[in-house]
Structures are given as C-alpha cells and as structure tokens.
Amino acid sequence: MMGRTDLDVSSQPAGSAAGRPAHRWRFVRVGGFDQVRLDRGEDLVALGQLDQKLWVALSCPTRGLEFDTRTLDLVDTDRDGRIRVPEILAAVRWACSVLKAPNDLTKGAAALPLSAIDDATSEGRALLASARQILANLGKPEAAVIIVEDTCDTARIFAQTTFNGDGIVPADAAEEDATRAVIADIIACVGTETDRSGKPGVSQVKVDQFFAEAQAYSDWWRRSETDPAVLLLGDATPAAVAALRAVKEKVDEYFTRCRLAAFDPNVAAALNRQASEYAALGLKALSASSPEVAALPLARVVGGRDLPLTSGLNPAWADAMARFQSLVVRPLIGEKAGLTVEDWAGLCERLAPHETWLESKAGAAVERLGVKRVREILGGTAKGVIAELIARDWALESQAKAISDVDRLVRYHRDLRTLLDNFVCFRDFYNPEVLAVFQAGTLYLDGRSCSLCLRVEDMSRHAVLAGLSRCYLAYCDCTRRGGSERTTIVAAFTGGDSEFLTVGRNGVFYDRKGQDWDATITKVVENPISIRQAFWAPYKGVARFVEEQISRFAAARDQATTDKMGVGVTELAKKPQEGKPPAPQAFDIARFAGIFAAIGLAVGAIGTALAAAAVGFKGLTPEDKLLAVVVVLLVISGPSMLLAYMKLRQRNLGPILEASGWAVNARVRINIPFGRSLTGVASLPQGAERALKDPYAEKRSPWPRLIAVLIVLVIALYYLNKYGKLYEWTGFGKEVKAEQESKTVQPVGTPEAHPAGEAADP
Numbered sequence: 001m002m003g004r005t006d007l008d009v010s011s012q013p014a015g016s017a018a019g020r021p022a023h024r025w026r027f028v029r030v031g032g033f034d035q036v037r038l039d040r041g042e043d044l045v046a047l048g049q050l051d052q053k054l055w056v057a058l059s060c061p062t063r064g065l066e067f068d069t070r071t072l073d074l075v076d077t078d079r080d081g082r083i084r085v086p087e088i089l090a091a092v093r094w095a096c097s098v099l100k101a102p103n104d105l106t107k108g109a110a111a112l113p114l115s116a117i118d119d120a121t122s123e124g125r126a127l128l129a130s131a132r133q134i135l136a137n138l139g140k141p142e143a144a145v146i147i148v149e150d151t152c153d154t155a156r157i158f159a160q161t162t163f164n165g166d167g168i169v170p171a172d173a174a175e176e177d178a179t180r181a182v183i184a185d186i187i188a189c190v191g192t193e194t195d196r197s198g199k200p201g202v203s204q205v206k207v208d209q210f211f212a213e214a215q216a217y218s219d220w221w222r223r224s225e226t227d228p229a230v231l232l233l234g235d236a237t238p239a240a241v242a243a244l245r246a247v248k249e250k251v252d253e254y255f256t257r258c259r260l261a262a263f264d265p266n267v268a269a270a271l272n273r274q275a276s277e278y279a280a281l282g283l284k285a286l287s288a289s290s291p292e293v294a295a296l297p298l299a300r301v302v303g304g305r306d307l308p309l310t311s312g313l314n315p316a317w318a319d320a321m322a323r324f325q326s327l328v329v330r331p332l333i334g335e336k337a338g339l340t341v342e343d344w345a346g347l348c349e350r351l352a353p354h355e356t357w358l359e360s361k362a363g364a365a366v367e368r369l370g371v372k373r374v375r376e377i378l379g380g381t382a383k384g385v386i387a388e389l390i391a392r393d394w395a396l397e398s399q400a401k402a403i404s405d406v407d408r409l410v411r412y413h414r415d416l417r418t419l420l421d422n423f424v425c426f427r428d429f430y431n432p433e434v435l436a437v438f439q440a441g442t443l444y445l446d447g448r449s450c451s452l453c454l455r456v457e458d459m460s461r462h463a464v465l466a467g468l469s470r471c472y473l474a475y476c477d478c479t480r481r482g483g484s485e486r487t488t489i490v491a492a493f494t495g496g497d498s499e500f501l502t503v504g505r506n507g508v509f510y511d512r513k514g515q516d517w518d519a520t521i522t523k524v525v526e527n528p529i530s531i532r533q534a535f536w537a538p539y540k541g542v543a544r545f546v547e548e549q550i551s552r553f554a555a556a557r558d559q560a561t562t563d564k565m566g567v568g569v570t571e572l573a574k575k576p577q578e579g580k581p582p583a584p585q586a587f588d589i590a591r592f593a594g595i596f597a598a599i600g601l602a603v604g605a606i607g608t609a610l611a612a613a614a615v616g617f618k619g620l621t622p623e624d625k626l627l628a629v630v631v632v633l634l635v636i637s638g639p640s641m642l643l644a645y646m647k648l649r650q651r652n653l654g655p656i657l658e659a660s661g662w663a664v665n666a667r668v669r670i671n672i673p674f675g676r677s678l679t680g681v682a683s684l685p686q687g688a689e690r691a692l693k694d695p696y697a698e699k700r701s702p703w704p705r706l707i708a709v710l711i712v713l714v715i716a717l718y719y720l721n722k723y724g725k726l727y728e729w730t731g732f733g734k735e736v737k738a739e740q741e742s743k744t745v746q747p748v749g750t751p752e753a754h755p756a757g758e759a760a761d762p
Contacts, residue, residue: 032669035425041103057423059084061661064455067437068510071411095412098124109419111145112410130402140477151407163393170201182382186210189366206388208367214374217363221371229353246320254298255341260288262303306338334498437703443491445507447682452492465659470651473525478509478517494675528647
C-alpha cells in the first residue's frame with residue numbers, strides 16, 4: 001500500500017451562515033489525490049460544509065453494487081434509481097439528529113444499542129419506543145440492542161397486532177362474524193391489499209369501490225322489477241335471451257337466403273352450395289360439430305319457405321335450435337313445426353327490452369353475490385363498522401412510521417460509513433483489506449488474480465468510455481449452474497503481461513458471496529500492463545516477425561514444390577507413349593555461383609559489422625562497456641518503455657465507473673505501485689522447496705552450438721586471410737597474396753609507370 005499524507009484544512013463553503021465556525025477537515029493523500037477523512041462524528045455533522053468539488057463521486061446507481069439495496073433505496077428518496085449528494089447529506093443529517101453520539105456512525109456496527117438513541121427529542125423518543133415495541137413483538141423485550149434482522153421482517157413484527165397504521169384491515173380485525181363476512185365479500189369482488197402483518201385486507205378505497213358497485217347493481221335490478229317487459233318470462237327470461245342470441249345470426253342468414261331465392265329462383269342452387277363442395281366434404285372425417293358443417297345453411301334454402309324447427313335442420317345447429325324452440329318459441333307463440341319470418345321478427349322484438357337492459361348492466365363486480373346478498377349488505381351496518389376499523393388503524397400511523405424509521409436508523413448505523421467511504425472518498429478502494437462497493441469479486445485467469453472487477457450491463461457501450469481509463473480491460477461472460485445464471489464483468493489487468501490474454505481464454509470468477517462462475521474472455525481493450533512487458537516487447541516483436549517470415553517462406557516453398565510435382569505428373573500423364581523420362585535439367589553453375597557469392601557478401605557484411613563492433617567494444621574500459629550495453633538496450637527498448645510508462649501513469653478508474661453510471665468527480669489514479677496490488681501474479685510461496693531437475697525437460701541439441709561455432713570460424717578465417725595473418729601463420733593463401741602484391745607494386749620503367757610521351761628519370 002502506498003504511503004499516505006494527512007492534511008488539516010479549514011473549509012468554509014460559500015453561503016454558510018455568518019459567524020459559523022468553519023470545520024477543520026483532515027485529508028489524506030492516496031491514489032495521487034487528496035481525499036477527505038470521515039472518521040469522526042464532527043466530520044459527519046459538518047459534511048454539508050465540505051465543498052462538493054472535493055467529493056470523489058457526485059452520484060452513483062442504486063443497483064449493480066455490492067451493497068444492501070434496501071439501504072440504498074432508503075437513501076434514494078426521489079426513487080429515481082440514483083444516489084446524489086443532497087440525498088447523502090439528508091441521510092447523514094437525519095441519522096446524526098436521532099443519535100446521542102454521531103461518532104457511532106463511524107464504527108459501522110451491525111447492532112444498534114437502544115441507549116445510543118437520543119431520547120431528548122420527540123422523534124428520538126418515538127424511535128426508542130418503537131424499537132422496544134419491535135423487540136417485544138419478537139419475543140425479546142429485554143434485549144438491549146436491535147439489528148437489521150429484527151426490523152426487516154414486518155410480517156413478524158406485526159403478526160400479533162390487530163392494527164398497525166397502514167389503513168388496511170384484515171377480516172379478523174372485526175369482532176362480529178357478519179362484518180368479517182362482508183370484508184371477505186369485498187376481497188372476493190374487488191380484490192385484496194396486503195396488511196403489514198402479511199394478511200389480506202381491505203382499505204377505504206376498496207370499501208368505497210365495493211359499495212358503489214353494490215348500489216349500482218341493485219339499482220340496475222330495480223329497473224327490471226318495475227318494467228314487466230324486461231322480465232317477460234320471469235326468471236326464465238335470461239336463459240331465453242341467451243338461446244335466442246345463440247342462433248340469431250344463423251336464422252337471419254337463412255331468411256336472407258330465402259328472400260334472395262324468392263327474388264331470383266335461378267340462384268337457389270348456388271345459395272344451397274354446389275355439389276362439388278359436398279363432394280369435397282365427403283372426403284373428410286366429419287362430425288356434427290365440424291366447422292365445415294356449421295358453415296352450411298341452417299336449412300335448405302327455398303324462396304318463401306318457413307324455417308323448419310323439427311326436421312331438415314343443419315346437424316351442427318340442431319341442439320341450439322332445440323333450446324331455442326324450448327325456451328323461446330314454445331313459451332311465447334306455442335308449439336310450431338316451422339317459423340315464419342314474421343314470427344321470428346316478433347320474437348326478437350318481444351325480447352329486445354331484456355337485451356337492452358342487459359347491455360346497460362352496472363355493478364358487474366358484485367354480480368357473483370346475487371342481488372339478494374347485495375341488498376342485504378347495503379341494508380346492514382357493515383360499511384360504517386369497517387370505516388371505523390380503518391380509522392382506528394390509521395390512528396396508529398405515526399407509531400407504525402416510527403417502526404419503519406427504526407429499520408432505517410439501524411441500516412444507516414450499519415451501512416452509512418461504508419457508503420460514505422465509497423462516495424465522498426474512495427477509502428475502501430485504496431484499502432488492501434476490503435473491497436469497494438463497485439468491486440464485484442475476483443477473477444482468476446492466466447496465473448493471475450484480478451480484484452478490480454465490475455459488473456457490466458452493456459459490454460459494447462461500456463467499452464467505449466472505459467477504454468479511456470488506459471487500463472488493460474478484459475470483458476468476460478460468466479455462467480453458473482449450467483448456464484441458467486449469467487452475468488458480465490470487466491476485469492482490469494494491472495500486472496504481468498498480455499501475451500496470452502486473448503478472446504476465448506477461460507477462467508473462474510468468484511463473486512463477493514464466494515460463488516464461483518465460469519468466465520470466458522469475449523472482448524479486450526488493449527493498453528500497457530507493465531514496464532517489464534514494454535521492455536521485452538521489441539524483442540518479442542522481432543522474434544514473431546522472424547517466425548512469421550520463416551513460416552511464410554517454408555509454406556511458399558512447400559506449395560511451390562507441390563505445384564511442380566503436380567505439373568510433372570500431369571505432363572507425364574499427357575505423354576505416356578513417348579516412353580522416355582524427361583531430360584534432367586542441366587546444372588546451371590553460374591546461377592549457383594551467383595547465389596553463393598551473394599551469400600558470401602551478406603555474411604561478410606554482417607561479419608564486418610560484428611567485427612567492427614567487437615573491436616570497438618574490446619577497446620573500451622569496463623565502465624564504458626557497461627555504459628555501451630545500457631545505451632544499446634535503451635535504444636531498443638527505451639521508446640516502448642517510455643510510452644508504456646506514460647500510459648501507466650495515466651491509468652484512471654473514473655472512466656470505468658462512469659461507463660457503469662457513476663459521476664466521478666476526481667481523477668482516481670491507478671499508479672504502478674497500486675496497480676500491482678490489484679492484480680496478483682502467481683509466485684511460489686515463501687520458504688517453499690523447489691526441485692530444479694525436470695525429468696521431462698527437453699534434450700538440448702548440439703547442432704545450434706555447432707552451427708554458431710562454424711559461423712564464427714568462417715568469419716575469423718575470412719578476416720585472417722584478408723589481413724595476411726593466415727599466410728604468415730600457415731603459408732596458406734600465398735598465391736593469392738603474391739597476386740595482390742603484383743597488382744599493387746609496379747616496377748620502375750614500365751610503360752604503365754609513366755604517362756605516354758614522358759621519359760623516365762635517369
């Protein structure tokens with residue numbers, strides 16, 4: 001952990017009350033910026049005086065954090081899914097006002113002592129009384145502390161209470177059976193609401209709705225009782241109307257077809273369907289309820305014909321017509337074998353008032369009770385009794401609210417310090433012993449453990465902004481329980497190298513609950529990870545380039561050989577009659593001499609450069625030799641290391657959090673020392689024994705060494721012969737030396753020694 005520096009700063013924000021003493025703040029330098037310390041009660045009381053420019057965060061989401069969501073919802077008073085500075089200040093201000101010592105909030109204790117509640121104020125006294133009532137309801141009247149588990153289950157708290165201040169009364173809140181029955185009827189007709197005790201009950205809104213529906217239903221029935229035409233057949237009228245409605249459309253269709261047939265006898269056959277249609281039906285498995293049969297006319301269409309009621313009816317409509325005859329025709333016009341169009345119109349007209357009455361139905365919600373039960377309820381006193389019960393329940397609203405406030409206080413007592421340490425400052429993030437609320441767990445992958453892991457909703461959208469963090473990011477899809485549970489995380493790799501961090505690599509992610517998830521890299525945002533990686537990057541790049549070139553050359557030569565073999569085989573197949581093998585290609589000595597000459601020149605050039613470097617290096621002092629090595633390394637690796645160093649110094653947590661919905665107000669740096677603490681690299685435990693002999697180690701081949709010695713020997717012989725040392729030591733190369741001397745030393749008096757027309761000196 002990096003060192004910290006404490007600073008004392010007096011802060012007096014603009015707009016504070018005149019004469020108000022400024023709070024003396026204390027700051028700590030960590031992560032490259034100053035963060036306020038909130039470890040005293042007076043710091044929390046004066047939090048409103050702290051300039052918001054000094055807050056690390058200005059807002060954060062209420063979901064996606066490793067934090068109690070109920071506490072976040074209590075702080076989020078406007079229910080917009082985000083925590084902002086005013087809401088933090090309001091929560092701190094309220095908690096400090098109801099506690100005797102605000103310093104208790106800095107401890108983050110799960111248990112709230114009852115003695116810590118300030119009973120000098122009316123609100124504090126109400127909270128203390130409610131806390132004791134909660135413990136008494138839970139069977140712990142002598143308890144001196146209260147915890148979240150005591151306050152979170154309101155059903156247990158109010159299980160033994162009749163009234164609890166929520167304006168909802170269950171059926172057992174009434175003393176008379178008749179009132180309980182009415183409450184049950186209300187629940188059955190207009191729905192239920194859940195009481196704080198967990199029981200189904202009714203509110204005043206539900207009661208008013210029920211009695212309004214009941215009155216409307218009773219009034220609607222009264223119209224039928226005062227108009228004889230509505231219930232023409234008495235209690236049998238509804239069934240008769242239902243029977244008429246069931247066949248009305250089909251009967252109207254039949255009489256319309258008969259009118260068309262009477263208008264033009266030539267269309268009668270077409271109105272009764274064609275024989276081809278019946279032939280098609282004959283190929284199917286039919287029954288009386290088949291849709292194809294029901295679509296046929298109700299009876300045979302003949303111009304001016306009555307509708308038969310006893311025979312000749314479509315089998316699909318036989319039952320419906322039988323009910324119609326029994327419930328409508330026979331009671332209203334007597335026994336008839338056929339129905340004329342006038343009879344049909346008369347029946348529809350006589351039952352029309354009932355249909356009109358049905359269409360104006362009101363109070364349908366209570367219809368299931370029947371008009372008799374509805375009028376019994378309306379004539380009783382249940383409405384007033386239930387209203388009195390609800391009023392008694394509302395009278396305890398303040399006490400019930402105090403019980404809710406107890407839950408709020410217990411949660412603030414436990415969680416507020418953690419929230420402040422992850423909002424006003426990032427103390428938990430820079431504390432190696434704990435994880436910040438946005439850290440979702442630890443990813444183990446490629447011999448490393450990454451503790452800076454965040455949950456991500458939209459990977460593609462998140463990566464756009466998070467890439468500005470200058471961190472090497474790996475997005476992983478995580479699955480659990482065979483893939484039924486899924487989540488996406490982003491992990492920041494701040495140690496090791498990125499050589500094997502590729503899409504598709506698998507690892508294991510452990511969340512904050514200790515549950516393991518299968519993790520697979522699906523996207524990476526590349527940035528430098530370490531200076532060490534940058535140092536070796538040029539050499540690895542050259543090695544990869546050489547490997548690629550060799551692979552390409554080998555592949556090209558292999559393909560060329562394969563192509564030549566294919567061409568040769570094809571030519572042989574085309575000329576089998578010649579019986580002679582193709583003439584071997586003549587050895588082109590000039591071509592190969594040129595190749596060897598080029599190779600020799602290349603080797604000579606390389607050897608010259610190496611020899612010059614070796615001679616120059618040999619003449620240096622030991623100090624200069626060391627300096628020369630350092631300079632060479634810096635020339636090769638320096639630019640890469642410098643670029644990596646600059647980017648590593650710019651690593652910032654802010655863009656990663658902002659991509660997740662935070663509003664980060666400071667540059668939360670992840671410098672090189674701190675980055676090492678966020679990613680653990682595999683290493684042997686201290687004091688572990690290590691056997692260096694590997695029974696499966698690869699055998700070293702002598703050929704690389706022999707080839708290297710041979711190259712050095714060829715280069716040495718070349719230069720020894722060039723400078724005449726080989727001739728002096730062994731006599732080898734004498735002819736060559738004599739030839740060189742004859743070309744360089746000219747005898748006196750030869751024509752070549754003097755220009756034309758000039759005489760030599762005597």
